[in-house]
Amino acid sequence: MDNPYVPVPMRVKMARFESDDRSLKTIDLEPVEGEIFDFMPGQFCEISILGKGEAPFGIASVPWEGILRFTINRAGVVTTAIHQLEEGDVVGVRGPLGNWYPVDLFEGKNIVIVSGGFAFTTLRSLIKYLLKNRERFGKITLVYGARRPDLLLYRDELDEWKKSGEMDMYITIDKPVEGWEGYVGFVPQVLEQASPSPENAYLVMCGPPAMIKFTLPVIEKLGFKPETVFTSLERRMKCGIGKCGRCNIGKYYVCKDGPVFSLDQLNKLPKEY
Ligand SMILES: Cc1cc2nc3c(=O)[nH]c(=O)nc-3n(C[C@H](O)[C@H](O)[C@H](O)COP(=O)(O)OP(=O)(O)OC[C@H]3O[C@@H](n4cnc5c(N)ncnc54)[C@H](O)[C@@H]3O)c2cc1C
Ligand code: FES
CATH class of the missing domain: 2.40.30.10 (Translation factors)
Structure with missing residues (x-):
């Protein structure tokens, strides 16, 4: 640029x-x-x-x-x-x-990806990256949910990934629908059911505010420490390069220091996100 x-x-x-x-x-x-x-x-x-x-x-x-x-x-x-x-x-x-998911930090670790609805976009990018470099990472677990099957993004790829067996996948919808063979239930419940171990693991989560609110206690219960959990924030933006001050939360500009932050970083900020 x-x-x-x-x-x-x-x-x-x-x-x-x-x-x-x-x-x-x-x-x-x-x-x-x-x-x-x-x-x-x-x-x-x-x-x-x-x-x-x-x-x-x-x-x-x-x-x-x-x-x-x-x-x-x-x-x-x-x-x-x-x-x-x-x-x-x-x-x-x-x-x-902006910054990116800390893939170098993830090297040799198990990765748990938790997402809801159309916030899955950058996680497709992350999954493609992890699968391309499969030998550099441990077990990959994906918990992804949407209200209805048609609101799940990239469904052909979800099927391909499932067939490949390269990830443990928990794809869920909110309510039962005829012909649906995946999980049924909200993302936090299905994450609890999947119960991924926090040992040697990082967790990445992107979703609507309600999903995040109810998923955070599950993540804590599973034993993930705030410094091992990453999420991507959405803020109103203008310049996108840390100049206009439109997107700041506390000391951070979401456009330049983020959008990816650890829970540890966010816990130290004013609760305006
Ligand atoms: C880093 C980042 C990544 C994003 N990625 C995606 C993505 O992959 N797909 C996607 O659909 N959207 C994404 N968004 C949100 C997207 O930027 C907003 O939906 C968009 O700016 C709305 O513009 P608009 O002119 O259509 O809406 P406007 O006419 O400006 O507003 C319509 C409504 O959207 C709300 N809104 C506007 N901007 C935002 C915002 N930044 N975040 C939340 N609500 C907003 C307004 O409050 C209003 O209620 C992302 C935002 C950020 C900051
Ligand atoms: S959008 Fe201008 S500082 Fe972030």
Whole structure:
């Protein structure tokens, strides 16, 4: 990134709705010129749409896929404009921004990934990274839930990962649905059922506030120490590079010092996140 305020033009290579209600859309972007920049799992980009504005989104892909993948929940002005994009349209992208999941720290450890709903985006990136470098990591456990089957992201890949046997997977939906063969129940309950050991392990959690609220006591009960638990925060942002002061919590700028923080770091901050 030469001038961090200047977006790079990227073209929509693929656009598809993820959920039956069309509230979630996945887009793959490729640079109009040159190659994709390098990035790490957990980083995000600012996507801008001319005349609408700019907003931050976590990167769901990995660099060797040659694209930037985002899955976007329709919330307001920018996200609605992104939902209207079609293949061939051009958007502006600033990135990669922020820090990433501490994959070097994870080396040789067991990894537990806990997620709910569309917050799974950057965890797809993390899982792709862990599986590509499978020999560097111990056991991988995934607990992922959504209200309904169609709100689970990247379902084809979930099936592939399940078949590969490379992870212990607990995929759950809130209520029983005809034809569903996975787990039924909320993420915290299923995590308790899975009962992953905290020994030699790190846990990464991303999800809606309600999931996080009810999952934290389970994580504590399982015996994970706050310094072994990581999460990614969402804040309203403007510059995305630690200059405007829009996104700070206590001493941290979420855009620059985060979005990935350990629970230990967050426990020492004012409870405004
Ligand atoms: C690091 C980071 C990664 C993110 N990754 C994703 C992602 O992968 N997919 C995704 O769908 N969304 C993601 N978000 C949230 C996304 O940035 C907001 O939904 C988006 O900014 C809303 O823009 P808008 O113009 O459509 O909404 P607006 O018209 O600005 O607002 C509509 C509603 O969304 C709320 N809102 C606006 N910005 C945020 C925000 N940053 N966080 C929470 N609520 C907000 C507003 O309070 C309002 O209720 C991420 C946010 C951050 C900070
Ligand atoms: S968005 Fe400007 S400091 Fe974080």
